[in-house]
Amino acid sequence: MAEVALRGVGKVYADGTRAVTDLDLDIADGEFLVLVGPSGCGKTTALRMLAGLEEISEGEIAIGERVVNRVPSRDRDVAMVFQSYALYPHLSVRDNIGFGLSLRKVPKAEIRKQVDRAAEILGLSEYLDKKPRNLSGGQRQRVAMGRAIVRQPQAFLMDEPLSNLDAKLRVQMRAEIARIQRDLGVTTVYVTHDQTEAMTLGDRVAVMKKGVLQQVAPPQELYDRPANLFVAGFIGSPAMNLLKGSLSGDEGAARLTVGGQDLDLPASVLEGRPALRGYFGKDLVVGIRPEDMEDAALVGADGGATATAGGGGTLVSAADLVEAMGSDVLVHFNVEAAQVVTDDTRELARDAGTDVLGALEGPHTDLVARFSPRTAVKAGDPVTVHVDTGRLHFFDIESGSAIWGGDAGSSREDEE
Ligand SMILES: Nc1ncnc2c1ncn2[C@@H]1O[C@H](COP(=O)(O)OP(=O)(O)OP(=O)(O)O)[C@@H](O)[C@H]1O
Numbered sequence: 001m002a003e004v005a006l007r008g009v010g011k012v013y014a015d016g017t018r019a020v021t022d023l024d025l026d027i028a029d030g031e032f033l034v035l036v037g038p039s040g041c042g043k044t045t046a047l048r049m050l051a052g053l054e055e056i057s058e059g060e061i062a063i064g065e066r067v068v069n070r071v072p073s074r075d076r077d078v079a080m081v082f083q084s085y086a087l088y089p090h091l092s093v094r095d096n097i098g099f100g101l102s103l104r105k106v107p108k109a110e111i112r113k114q115v116d117r118a119a120e121i122l123g124l125s126e127y128l129d130k131k132p133r134n135l136s137g138g139q140r141q142r143v144a145m146g147r148a149i150v151r152q153p154q155a156f157l158m159d160e161p162l163s164n165l166d167a168k169l170r171v172q173m174r175a176e177i178a179r180i181q182r183d184l185g186v187t188t189v190y191v192t193h194d195q196t197e198a199m200t201l202g203d204r205v206a207v208m209k210k211g212v213l214q215q216v217a218p219p220q221e222l223y224d225r226p227a228n229l230f231v232a233g234f235i236g237s238p239a240m241n242l243l244k245g246s247l248s249g250d251e252g253a254a255r256l257t258v259g260g261q262d263l264d265l266p267a268s269v270l271e272g273r274p275a276l277r278g279y280f281g282k283d284l285v286v287g288i289r290p291e292d293m294e295d296a297a298l299v300g301a302d303g304g305a306t307a308t309a310g311g312g313g314t315l316v317s318a319a320d321l322v323e324a325m326g327s328d329v330l331v332h333f334n335v336e337a338a339q340v341v342t343d344d345t346r347e348l349a350r351d352a353g354t355d356v357l358g359a360l361e362g363p364h365t366d367l368v369a370r371f372s373p374r375t376a377v378k379a380g381d382p383v384t385v386h387v388d389t390g391r392l393h394f395f396d397i398e399s400g401s402a403i404w405g406g407d408a409g410s411s412r413e414d415e416e
């Protein structure tokens with residue numbers, strides 16, 4: 001086991017495609033780091049550079065104390081697990097798991113011992129004599145994991161290992177990978193484009209966009225304090241609502257106007273984000289998590305608002321669509337505020353497979369609120385939405401950076 005470090009790592013492919021730019025990551029010994037981002041953002045490229053399967057164009061990679069830029073893949077002592085399990089169909093599970101060890105002329109008794117141990121960890125003991133074709137998808141994925149485990153590598157490198165499994169199995173295997181990694185304590189870099197997988201698995205999560213690292217932090221911190229619009233919109237499901245607003249206020253109080261409606265901000269908002277004062281009289285981007293909104297009819301009545309961070313305001317609209325999820329109800333509505341169109345939101349829309357249409361249909365932004373199942377709101381009904389204004393997020397409209405302390409409107413390096 002070892003720490004893994006990437007320092008200023010970049011990749012330009014032979015055809016001139018720049019896949020990764022100036023990537024800095026320090027992964028601690030035994031840490032589970034998840035690399036997440038939309039398709040094409042450079043996750044696989046980064047992982048393949050770590051594995052030594054792709055040459056690095058710039059920077060330095062170290063595994064343990066050793067700089068491995070020029071170390072061939074087989075000598076890097078890392079084990080890859082891919083999306084395709086790449087099992088040998090004619091070999092038994094036992095021989096598949098032990099294959100790498102036999103290649104390296106490890107004594108038979110030792111191979112047997114290692115394979116038995118891995119099979120035990122993975123719950124494969126009773127399948128060791130079967131052929132891969134007689135296994136389920138989940139079991140095959142476990143065999144692939146087994147091959148990585150027996151090598152006792154310095155690090156596991158996993159590239160979307162669960163993406164070929166159906167949804168239910170994926171959740172089950174996800175829990176299992178987390179358990180195995182914890183038990184073995186092997187430093188792991190795990191690539192996925194699924195933000196739920198990233199949030200549930202990672203000790204820390206690194207979010208990439210177009211080859212550039214946006215933020216790396218523990219899951220809850222990414223969720224609570226996204227560094228910019230891209231991370232804000234990418235992490236969370238349903239996604240954070242983003243809309244254009246303007247801020248006004250004086251020393252004590254501040255008011256936010258979105259789509260012609262006013263929301264009063266509690267003093268705590270300005271206290272926690274001194275830089276917001278620099279935005280008085282200006283437009284900015286407001287982020288509202290779906291769960292920070294509630295049916296106003298329920299708030300206050302029987303404790304519906306007990307979880308609020310000490311602020312509230314309401315938005316009046318009509319429910320376009322109501323989706324009962326059992327544990328909560330997703331209410332879609334819109335406000336007459338201009339859509340936020342930046343490089344970040346375009347990239348998010350591309351990833352979600354939706355398009356930014358706003359401009360053609362007049363200024364309105366669709367929002368999703370997560371109401372309590374006790375709501376009586378039906379599609380088409382007028383709705384008054386209580387907003388927990390103490391939990392709003394604010395971003396600079398030009399740079400997309402979150403507004404906290406320091407200099408207002410400081411821009412990011414990756415802006416184009
Ligand atoms: N061999 C290659 N030659 C040229 N360009 C490549 C090559 N491999 C990948 N790319 C490009 O590099 C960029 C990053 O690709 P990469 O496969 O690393 O993304 P990814 O984040 O793993 O995406 P996905 O989620 O779809 O797997 C993309 O623009 C891709 O088209």
Ligand SMILES: [Mg+2]
Nearest residue numbers: 043044045159
């Ligand atoms: Mg990939």
